[in-house]
Amino acid sequence: MSNELKSVEYGLEKIFEGAQDFLPILGTDYVEFYVGNAKQAAHYYKTAFGFQSEAYSGLETGVRDRASYVIKQDKIRIVLTTALNSDSPIGEHVKKHGDGVKVVALWVEDAVSAYEETTKRGAKSFSEPTVTSDENGEVIQAGIIAYGETVFLFTERKNYNGLFLPGYVKWESDYQPAPVGLKFIDHMVGNVGWDQMNVWVKWFEDVLGFVNFLSFDDKQITTEYSALMSKVMANGNGRIKFPINEPAEGKKKSQIEEYLDFYEGEGVQHIAVATDDILKTVADMKARGVEFLSIPPQSYYDAIPERLKDHMDKFKEDINELQKLGIMIDADEEGYLLQIFTKPVEDRPTLFFEVIQRMGARGFGAGNFKALFESIEREQEKRGTL
Numbered sequence: 001m002s003n004e005l006k007s008v009e010y011g012l013e014k015i016f017e018g019a020q021d022f023l024p025i026l027g028t029d030y031v032e033f034y035v036g037n038a039k040q041a042a043h044y045y046k047t048a049f050g051f052q053s054e055a056y057s058g059l060e061t062g063v064r065d066r067a068s069y070v071i072k073q074d075k076i077r078i079v080l081t082t083a084l085n086s087d088s089p090i091g092e093h094v095k096k097h098g099d100g101v102k103v104v105a106l107w108v109e110d111a112v113s114a115y116e117e118t119t120k121r122g123a124k125s126f127s128e129p130t131v132t133s134d135e136n137g138e139v140i141q142a143g144i145i146a147y148g149e150t151v152f153l154f155t156e157r158k159n160y161n162g163l164f165l166p167g168y169v170k171w172e173s174d175y176q177p178a179p180v181g182l183k184f185i186d187h188m189v190g191n192v193g194w195d196q197m198n199v200w201v202k203w204f205e206d207v208l209g210f211v212n213f214l215s216f217d218d219k220q221i222t223t224e225y226s227a228l229m230s231k232v233m234a235n236g237n238g239r240i241k242f243p244i245n246e247p248a249e250g251k252k253k254s255q256i257e258e259y260l261d262f263y264e265g266e267g268v269q270h271i272a273v274a275t276d277d278i279l280k281t282v283a284d285m286k287a288r289g290v291e292f293l294s295i296p297p298q299s300y301y302d303a304i305p306e307r308l309k310d311h312m313d314k315f316k317e318d319i320n321e322l323q324k325l326g327i328m329i330d331a332d333e334e335g336y337l338l339q340i341f342t343k344p345v346e347d348r349p350t351l352f353f354e355v356i357q358r359m360g361a362r363g364f365g366a367g368n369f370k371a372l373f374e375s376i377e378r379e380q381e382k383r384g385t386l
């Protein structure tokens with residue numbers, strides 16, 4: 001573990017030495033999935049992940065080509081959108097990729113400036129600045145194309161005080177399962193194709209002004225396990241983090257390659273959601289039917305006190321309780337973190353979720369990679385994709 005930690009390069013100095021930020025991002029506004037059946041997907045995320053009904057747009061609101069359900073939990077907002085006819089870019093997206101993330105909406109002060117600054121720096125346009133309005137004010141949105149067919153949609157809502165976006169009505173539902181304690185999106189990871197890592201690192205640097213905050217190379221995370229490289233890109237204030245994975249040649253088929261094959265291209269691999277009580281959150285999610293990767297072996301948990309050495313005094317959780325749920329623990333110079341991963345949430349082995357509780361640590365769980373990738377490989381084995 002200490003070897004892995006030493007080879008972690010923190011790039012924080014670079015973040016703070018920077019000139020003025022040409023793309024100030026206030027946060028993740030929402031994430032929109034294109035799915036085969038939005039009504040059922042919304043029900044799944046409400047039931048299993050504890051989201052609440054928020055807003056709706058579709059036939060009943062005068063929209064003829066799509067239906068969108070907005071669900072919310074604390075600061076996390078997910079939009080589930082489906083096509084209402086065969087002649088639809090949404091349907092095309094679902095046909096090619098299966099259910100997956102289409103839009104990452106980034107909350108900005110000035111969407112026109114965000115669009116101009118990024119397209120000037122080489123971003124491919126998805127949609128020019130568009131104003132929509134209703135009695136609650138106006139929203140400006142403009143999109144650029146990121147990896148694969150994924151869109152980053154700059155969203156300015158300072159002159160809007162409606163529920164979500166113009167065109168949406170409140171989704172009244174008597175069915176509101178209790179939240180499970182998910183608070184905000186910690187990071188969102190993209191899988192890119194062979195030899196595309198540097199292209200996308202440069203894209204995040206040049207187009208968005210992000211910096212490479214952490215790197216894990218294939219020598220660290222190849223060994224016997226799913227081979228991949230990973231670089232974490234962060235924005236000026238370090239709050240928005242987009243790790244990027246690229247497959248690497250290993251003894252077995254990389255989990256990243258498996259994703260690229262089944263998603264039929266690059267895209268969002270996992271969404272990490274933060275909680276401040278991971279024991280409760282994960283116990284709740286399991287009780288509601290969310291499937292997590294298998295529990296790491298006893299030897300993994302035996303090594304935890306050694307890994308936590310410097311932070312043992314701060315460590316509040318009971319290792320046995322964590323082990324029962326399969327939650328993993330890692331530490332870095334600044335603290336520790338607890339994390340666990342779901343199995344893919346579709347039939348294609350593509351998008352999955354991570355639940356993370358940071359107790360000071362700013363890393364991504366490098367010390368857990370071995371155990372994590374072994375769990376993923378057990379799933380790949382069952383799928384015949386290893």
Ligand code: TYF
Pocket residue numbers: 187189228230243245255354364365372
């Ligand atoms: O976001 C991360 O970097 C961690 C670890 O295929 C990780 O959650 C890295 C690669 C991967 C799954 C998880």
Ligand code: FE
Pocket residue numbers: 187189270272354364
């Ligand atoms: Fe992650």
